[in-house]
Every structure is written in C-alpha cells, then in structure tokens.
Amino acid sequence: MSAERPSLPPVRLHSEAELARDALAAPLLARAVRLARWAGPGTRVGAGGELVEAQLPAAAAHLGLDDDEDGAAYASEAWRLAVDTGLLDVEDPADSEDGEGDGDAGPEGGEAEGTVTVGESLALLTGGSPQDVLAIWLDGLEAVYADATAPAFDDFADLVNEDGSIDFDALDWDPEAEAEFLDGVLGNLYLLTVSDAGPGEGPLPLPALAASMIVPDDMGEPTDDVLEQVSEAMMRLDDQFRVLEPIGIVEYRPLDETLLTEEGDDGALPADEEDVTRYGLVKLTPLGLYGIRARMLEAGVDAPAIGDLAEKGAEELLAGIAYYPEAAVRAETELWLGRHGSAGAVTAARELLSASRGSDAGAPLRRLHCQQALALAGPEAEPAVRAVLDDPELGGLARVWLAERGAADVPAPPESMIFWLAVDTIAAQLDADGDLNELQGLVEGLSGQHSGFFDEVWRVDHPGTAEVLEAMGRLHSDKKAAKQARKAAFKARSRKSG
Template sequence: MSDSSTLPPVRLHSEAELARDALATPLLSRAARLARWAGPETRVGAGGELIDEQLPQAAAELGLTGEDAAAYASEAWRVAVDTGLVEIVDEEEGTVTAGADLRTLTSGGPQDVLAVWLGALETVLADATVPDLDDFVDAMAEGGQVDLSELDWDPEAEAEFLDGVLGNLYLLTVSEDGPGDSPLPLPALAASMIVPDDMGEPTNDVLEQVSDAMMRLDDQFRLLEPVGLVAYRPVDEALMADTGDAVGDTDGGTDGEAFPAVDETDVTRYGMVRLTPLGLYGLRARLLEAGVPAPAVGDLADKGADALLDGTAVFPQAAAQAETEQWLARREPLAAARELLAAARGADTGAPLRRLRCQQALSLVGPSAEPALREVLDDAELGGLARVWLTERGAADVPAPSEAMVFWLTVDTVAAQLAAEGNSVELQALVEGLAQQHGGFFAAAWRVDHPATPDVLEAMGRLHPDKKVAKEARKAAFKARSQRGD
C-alpha cells in the first residue's frame, strides 16, 4: 500500500452502515449461504476446496447458471473456508462443518462483521494477483509439457503493483481535488503507476506498458467488485474484439501506438472505477495494518484541543472543518473556546498554524463563547484574533488593537498561511495587499517581536511581483535576523 505519511483524512460511513454493506456484497453473502448449505455429505479436497462433483450442487444452491457458475461457487466456498465460515473437521476424510464465524454474521456486532469481510477481502486480493492459468491447465489435460517459467509471474511484484494501484485510488478518492465519489477512468489510473511524473510526452514503449496495465487491472477489478471493494464498469469488450489490435491502437492498426486516442465523450468504454464506502474502509484498514498513518474524520473528536489543532494543521480546509465540527459537537461552547485558546498559545514553529486553525474553529462557535474571547484580549498572542472574533459578531466595547498587536497578528497570519499552503496564489495576493495598504510596512515589520518575522519578510520578498517592494522586504528580513543575532 501507499507509504505516504500525509494522507488526507477519509470520511467513513458508520460501522453499522458498513457492516450492512458487507453482508450485502455478492461474494460474502454467497459464502455465508454455502456455509449454511454444507453438511455431513459435503466433501473437500486436500486444500479445502469443494470436490468437482459437488460444485454443480453448490452453484445450484446459489442460483448460479452458465459456464462460470462453478467458478463463482468455488470462489465463494474458498472465501467461506478462509474466513472461518466453514471449518474442516477431518482433513483425511474431507469433512466440514459450519464455522464459529458464521454465527458472527447474524449475532455479532458491526466490528465483528467487518472483521469477517476484511478476511474475505484478503482472499480476493490474493486471487487477483494470480495469472490466468487456463492455457496451462488445458495443456496439462492434453498431456503436454508445461514450463511454469513461461508464466513470467513474480507474486511479490504483482501484489506490489496492485497495492500501488489501490493506494493511488485511495489517495485520489480522499484528496479534496480528486474525483471523490465520481469514477476514475481506468487509463488514468494505469498511467498513474507507469508514466513518470516528470515525463512530458510519453514514449510508445511507456504507452504500451499503460495499455498492458489497463488489461491487468480490468481483470483484477472484475474480481474485486463482488467483494464490494470497488464499483467497476469494465473495458468494453468490443474494443478487444480484434485480437490484432492492441487495446487503444490510435488508428486501429499495429504500428506500435499502444494507447487510445480517447474520445472524451466515450471515455467510459475504457473502464471506470471508484472505491465504494466499504472499499474506503477496507483500504484504510490495510494501510493502518501496514503502519501507514491514514487518518479518518472523527479520530480527534474525543481528544484534547491540542491534539485537534496539531492534527488538523495538515488537513485540507474542508476536512479540518468537518473534524472540528465533530469535536465541537461533543463540548459546551464556552468550555470548548477556552480549551482551544489555551492550546493555541506558543512560540514554536507550528504555533501560527495552530492559531489559524483555532481561529477557524472559533468561527464555528456561537455567541455563548464570548466570555472566553474577552478573557484573552490582553494576551500578546491571542488578543488580536480575539478582537477579530468579537468585531465580526458585532460585540460592544471591543478595544482597538495597538499598532504592535496589528503587526504581530499580521506576521502570525502570514506565517500560518505559509505553513498551510506554501507559496500559493492566495498568499501572494495577501502579500501584495499588505504592502499596498501600509506604505511603511517593512520599515516597521522587521521590529515585530515574533519568532517568524525574518521568514515571513523573506517570503514576502520572494512573493511580491514588484522588484522594488521585494527588495524592501528582503532588506527588512536581513534587519530582523541581525536584530536577533541570527
């Protein structure tokens, strides 16, 4: 799975909803039906698989027909065995009985059900990395020689590739600028694994690799949909009807062009995939199991204000607000405001962003929090944001800030924006506005007793488009560092 340490928080459905979704997935519901169907006459092979003679009965029990019925029944049985819905009583005789986890599906809590589903997911993910062995099975049945090296199969590499794809899909889904609940075109997902970030126009070789990856993923997502991980619209089989064409030959020929000139109005023909709410839960569980920090909205709701402000510091704005709303919902407004203000203090490098998140959190608190804000009016670090909060709500008798407080709050705000967004367009506009509104801004700003003053002035010099103003900012930054002995 992805090893990113800065994954945005995911918004999960409740465990009760997810458990209902899990029970309704085709694969787990089939596995449960076969576990209830199994009896004294049921026989399995050495690996726990149903013997061939019983596959038609299992398929009939599931109401499956057609040439793939036995394969679907076999898969459901394997999940039943792997998840403990069925237990093998005697390996020599191949007898089975209902497993303890079968009762879990009807009498267990949501977490118990989800644990069984996660077991089913692991079985299917393992199956999805195994190549199609039909040709080799046919050759063996005909007495032919089989060279397993021809498979060109590296189990670890296959598992790593699928994990990487699912990690990318997870990251795109939880990112604020990602597709969210909308499906993602399969070519784009395949390209995310193959095409280097710094590559301009992909070469024909790279495009051919993307095309091959698409076909692998098409097979894999077809397997993963019945377990509820994804909602998937497969690649249109008409695109593969002519076996002489690579999927996506730009001109329908075989001149080495290996990727389609996709008609934007018909991109769905090349496969569309999205994670389900259950899939988001499952991939997050796997990330956590692998030791990857994968936050979820609500994780901080029962923690202190210090954890809230530090935790949401790296969250996108919408996720930070959702987390804060859940935190506030569990607390009385006045007490919450006091706790937030206390946690916002500090002179460390993370303090400006904590105060910005505090200010944003306080914007969600009602007028009953006013006493907490008045209590910090004389606080050097909090007095400025307290005045802003009170003024925005039309409070009476709000003392005007001193010039020193205005400049300190300005430096603190820019430092917070730098930490949150870096050199963004919005920050550049803020810098230009500050320099324009205050003619002597830099002459006074370098004296501001704020730990971030030199860095803020340097950033302003870097961001301001006017060379003369940028030079003033750099000079002020130098003075600020000299004053501190840096």
Template sequence: MSAEPHPTLPPVRLPSDAELARDALGAPLFARAVRLARWAGPHTRVHTGGELAAEQLPEVAAALGLDPADEEGPVLASQAWRVAVDTGLVDVTEPDEGGDADGEEESGTAAPGEDLALVTGGAPGEVLDLWLAALETVLADAAVPDLDDLVDALDAGGDIDFDRLDWNPSREADFLDGVLANLYLLTVSGRGAAEGPIPLPVLAASMVIPEDMGEPTDAVLEQVSDAMMRLDDQFRQLEPIGLVEFRPVDEALMAEADDEEFAAAGSASGPAARGVDDEDVSRYGLVRLTPLGLYGIRARMLEAGVTAPAVGELADKGADALLDAVSGYPEGAAQAEIEQWLAGREPRGAVAELLAAARGADEGGPLRRLRCQQALAPAGPEAEEAVRAVLDDPELGGLARVWLSEHGVADVPAPDEAMVFWLTVDTIAAQLAADGETAELPLLMRSLTEHHTGFFDQVWRVDHPATAYVLEAMGRMHPDKKAAKESRKAAFKARSRQG
C-alpha cells in the first residue's frame, strides 16, 4: 500500500485477535477457500498457473454447495480456488510444459497445504495472517478491469489492446489503496463507524475533487461519476472477503438518472445537500469498513510505513510515552487508552508517574497536563497522597488543587495569584492544542477575565512559554471587543518581554 512518508493517523479500536480470527473464518470467500482446500486431492486437475480445469468447475461449485447450473457458481468457485492456492491452503503441482506423448497438456495435481492445519490448530494471529494473504489476492483482482471492459478492448487478433483499455495496473492499485486509506481515516476519525456507513459519492469525491476547489466543473463531476462506478464494482468484490459492508448503487437509479444528476451525487451540491432523505442518498451506494477490514487496512498501512496506532498499544509503556501519544488522540480514544494503561498498574504509583510525566515547559506541556488531569479524574482516595506531593510544584500545583477540590478533600491550600494566572494560560493553551479555536473557548475566556480584576495588566508577566500565544488567541476570539483589544496589547508586551 502506497503512503505518504510516516503520517500519523488517529488510533483505531479493534476487537481481540480471537474475535477477528472468528470474523475471518466466517468471511464467505475465505470460508469457501478453506472448504476447497479440504476437498482437494487426487481427483483435482489443474492447469499451468494452478488454475482449476474448466470442466471441473461445476463439480467444485457443487462441493461448495453452489448451484452448478447458475453461471455465478463456477465464478465463485474459481475465486475461492485462487484464494486457496495463493494463501497456501492448497499445494499445487503444475503440469509439465511439454504435455503428454500425444502433445496434449497434462493436468497438474493439488492437495491440502500445510497451512490448512492453522485454520483449526493455529493461533488467532496465524489465522489472521492467512486472511491477510487472501485479502491481497482479492485486492489484486479488484484492481483489474471488469470482463466487459476487457472484451471491448480486444483487437482483431484477439489480444487485449492496453492503450484502448486505458488500464495501468500500478495506477489502479494506487487508486484502490487511496480509497481504502480515505475510508479508514473517515472511520477512525469518528466520521465512519460512529455515524454510519459512508456514501459512495463522498468517497469517490474525496479521490477526485481537490480540497481547494470551489464549485466542481462538469468534467470533474464526470470523473466522480466514473470513480463511483469503479468503486461500486470493486466493493462488490471486497465484501465477500469480509473487508467491508456494502450497499451497491441502485441499478434502477442508474436507469432513472441522467448523467448530470448521477455525477452531481459526488459533489457538495449532490442529493445530500439538496435535502434528499437518507433513503435516496443510500441509493447511490453505502460502504463501511468492518472491524476485520479496519484490521486489514491498518496492517497494510503499517507495512507501508504509516504510523497507524491502535488503542491498547501503550499499556506496557511509561507514562511519558502515554501522555505524549494521547495528546494527539481524539478525546474518546485518549480516554480509552488511558483506562487501559491504568488497569494494569498500582494506583498510587501510576498517579505519581503520570504527574511526573506531565511536567515540562515545551510546546506539548499544556496538552500533556490536560491529558494527565483527564487520567486522574476517575482516581479515588488512593491518589490523594501523590497529588498532595505536587501542591508546591509551579507547573502542577494548580492541577493538584483542582483535583483535590473536585474530590471533596478538606484543607486544600488556596493558590497564590501567580499560580492562578499561570494555570489560566496553561489551560487555554491546552484547549487550543486539543481542539483549536472552538466555539466554546470564547465563553471560557470571558469567564476567566471577568473573575480577575485587572487581568490583562498582570497576565502578560506570566512566566509561561505560551503566554503571548494565548493572549494573541484571546485578542482574536474574546467576545468582548474592549477585552479583545486589551488582550492584543498584552500580547505585544509579552512578546517584547520574551525578547
């Protein structure tokens, strides 16, 4: 899978390997490949390349419980056989190139492969490795043009005219990789699994329409339409291996809609934007990565050098690694990772380790302290001793007082004015780092400034590396114009003070 150099994605939440292995064994195409591996034996006849003899396909379809008279039966049987061979579930001995004495091609043989034993006797990870190998076969097939296109591209001699076909294998594989990467990102960022399947027009548009493009041109919309139809065909092939749940494009819709309406489905002015209900939008196709699909795409991304974390990977790491990592996670994923990290540790020691890791005057310090505060929130009385130990710490003292007060602890010492202002700057810097300039942040700024007389006369003197940055943000965002102006003046003083 192609990838940008070492990008970092949001973390994915995956079931256990045992659950994923059960899903893999239940995927229809993989299950059929396993059945064929058990069926293979002396009666099996194969040609060069390991392909089943055509005359044997009806028998194979029957062995799979498919209707040999149905034209789809032999096709499904052939796909399953290819997966069985490519994954090592079946061992094939190809026929000799010279043929027999009469010049006719001899048949090769096939038998269950050694890896077949892993299906029932292997560890979950070994089953998943077999499934990943099967996935590669299916992805390679999905990147090949459909039969109609191949037939149309035949020249007079019966050979494929690749210029006429306009098919570049590398380009097609990269396109499919990009689609799956976008689908993965939409899912792990909370816009996929959390909110339902992705409309096919959205996915197609993400591959065709540049982010900085305004109203798409007719030519671009036609490209979106073409991409939708390619994806419709490809996802039909990917669903049986368990990668996706897919609702194809409604064939009646293709007959009803003209080219312009169909192409417009992929743009911001498509049916979803025109107030069409969800059922109408779904007629353009819907797709969702399954948990097994998330596992498979993540595995391919990791192999390509992409940093694609999974929740739970930090359970055996130190608190410094934990806070650095979850600082870049969405809040829900950060909380899940923190909970798994805490679950295997003695509470008092874990709290002390988290507090120590939260220190630092670097740019990431404020967000680390915010995640530390998030981690400490559910802690009980066993954390009090470690929290009290940092009351006099200039970076952690404010955090400690907040925690003690929220947990109803008596005799919490009041912070001095310097600590109050430092904590204010640190809190806003953390919120900016976590979520950017949200609609809620101006309300927080108003509350903080209204509760401190002469706030801007004093805050610019705070010895915090983010003081000027925070004041500049307040100058842009503070809902009170007078306060915003005072903030900009204070930011200039802070910059001057910092040299």
C-alpha cells in the first residue's frame, strides 16, 4: 500500500534553544515577566485577577510606557498574560480562608480585591529548560489567540440589559466561526510559508492572504461582492494581527489607515497596485511556525517537521519521506544518517536496503529514496550494497550505486534485471507525482536505451508493469513508441490475468 501523503509539507524549525530565546524576547511575554517581578503584597487586583485601574499608571511606568498614550492598555494586557500563563497566582477574595471575602468592599469602597503572589511559571522561565519556556509561551499564545477572536465593541455598557445581564445577541459574534476563520488564515499562511510555491521567508500581502480565504479557487475575475468580502476580511485580519504580533508569532506591517478615507462607493478598499505594502504585509516568524504547528498537531493535523524521523527506523524513514519535497527528503535523510555516523554506515545501508524491499504499491518509491539515501551514505556503505547484487529487487540499484562510484568488479546485470529496474524506476516517479517534463524525459530515455524495449518489457514480473506501460503510452512523444507501449500494456494485463 502506498504511504499516506501528509497534509502539509515538512517545516524546518529552529532549535528549541533558539525558539525559547525568541519566546523570552517576545514583547508581550517580556512585559508580563517584568510585571510579575514588580508585583508585591501591596499590588491590588480585581476579583477577576485584573490589575485595578488605579495601579495601571504605575505598571505602565515600570514598563517604560508612561509617556505612551496606550501605556495603561499595554500594561493591562501584559498583566492578563502574566496571570494566564501562571507567572502570577491571583486569589479571589471569595476564596479566602474565612469564607467571608465575597462582597467585602475594597479600600476605596468598591468591589472586593484579590491577592497576588508569584506563580511557579516565573521560576521556570529563568531556570527551566527550553521546553519549559516554550510550554509557557504556548499557554500565552492560546490566551492571545482568544483575545484575537474576541468580539469588538465600542461601548460595553450598550450590551448590558436592564437586569444586568449581557446581551450576547447584540454582539453579532459566533466564537466558533471566528476561531475557524483565524485558524484557516494562519493555516494558509503556514502552508504558504513552508511550501515551495509560497513566498518562503518573505512577507505576504494582506490582500492575498484574505483572498485565499474568500475567493474560490475556480473563480476567474472576482465579482464586486467577493472583492467587498475580501476588503472586510482584510480589516478583520488587520485587527487580529495587531493583537497577535506582540506574542511573537508574526511580523506585521499594518494596513495604512489613510486608505480608510479612500474607500470606494461600494465600501471596498481602493485598488493601488503600485504600493501593495499599504495594505499590510505579514509573515510568520520562526517562533510562529513552531506555535502554529503545535496548535495544528493538537488539533490532529498531520504537520511534519524536518528531524521528526531522525530517531526512527529505516522503515519509518522511507515511509515518512515518501512525498516530501526533494530538499526536505535530503535534509531528513542526512539527519537520519548522521545519527549512525560513518562507523555505522554499513548498518544504516543494510537497514535501508531491507526496508526498501516489497511488492506493495509504495515499494518503488521506497527503493528510489533508498537509492538517494545510499548516495549520501558515502563509500563506507559499499559492503552492504555488494551484498544485494544478486537480489532481484535490489541488484539493479546496487549496480547503479557502485557504477556511479567507479567501483571495480561490478557484474553485468542480466537483461531481466535491467527491464525490472526500468519499470520500478518509472513506477516510483509516477507515484511521486514529479515534474511532467522530467518524467517524459525519463520514459523516453529508458525506452530508447534498448532496441525492442516494448517487445520485452511486458514480460517483467513487476506488480506495476501494466500501469507503467500505460503511462508510457500517454507520455511518450513519439506516436509509434506510444502505440507500442499501449500494446505492451495490454499484453502485460493479459499475462497478469492469465
């Protein structure tokens, strides 16, 4: 059976030590740490754990934000993160030992206030492992993510009913839909970042990211209605990325607010092809790649990373890299071989060769990746390769490996092995869905090396012979050869069924 294709290309992550340093440097977490160290017995917090308004100016001043008009808001945001991540522990007055705290008035006659103490997470950030730091940062990411998907309103008082209850219907807010939208956006951004077809390490224009969520793939020219939806999504994302950036998952150049005064009659943002940067630019940071992947793994999404297979067996390696891009195959294989070292090259080669055997649908691709891995293994692997020269499945690739290294005394392959290797090689490339032009060149090259190729190849005892010949009939540019391939495919099927 062919290996299951991962839903996402593998990502190359920074080391945990590097990611932990990035996490500690994230502005919001750094501010939360400073406030956790600043808090003391006299720090006054509300019943919900929030820093009371009267203390916000002092908190902002401690953060060096006293001259910033938004300093108090930044301080409040950092305080909430410190509580959410366990840097601070807040005790609600209702939970006091005497049980009489509920309803007690605070120092200024207002609501009862809680007490605050240093949480266990603060010590882990300074004395724990990189994994400890990243675990705390991930807790912070979840808290910020919740803020990014929270409803926006101008005046909270407008949402309070006469009986004091909250009119949630007035918010016009669907929490599941909001989370699903942002998950989809970040998933698309992640895919575009790790995909060969995406911008790579460069930023992505906000309109392109919004369009990836709104415009159907099969739509040619977007309608005015769709363009208006894209504009609305951009505004929504602009607010959300402003919230997410301080936790360190994205670098974001915000939407130019002067564009809002240039809206068209239909409410859509004006087109300005000359300066797309005005519409916002966003990119995932290395920490962002780590964080979004962690959230996807938690949700059950298959999101591989380079290095996942380094400690696995050869069977898991060859199955895991089956549909990786070429560069990722090489990187993962080098890490796997590096674990064995030069002293273990023979053992590694034996494991790879053994794992590549088989007649299932995925076997040809395993053998192709085995051959590529052996090319990276070095000359130390030669004893293991020579040991399979007489193997009907591996003898062909063993001869190729030895010949490429200029080895002496390589026995000539029997004709049956030559044809078997040709079929196996094309079967592997068909399974890999490689470049069509390269595949066509391979088909024409292999069939052209032997006179009467199609007169003999249909007899090859390979499970993929008929399918390979049918593909050769479709791909070969020479009409006569293509017809011969189709006839040979019919013979192969008749032979198999007989």
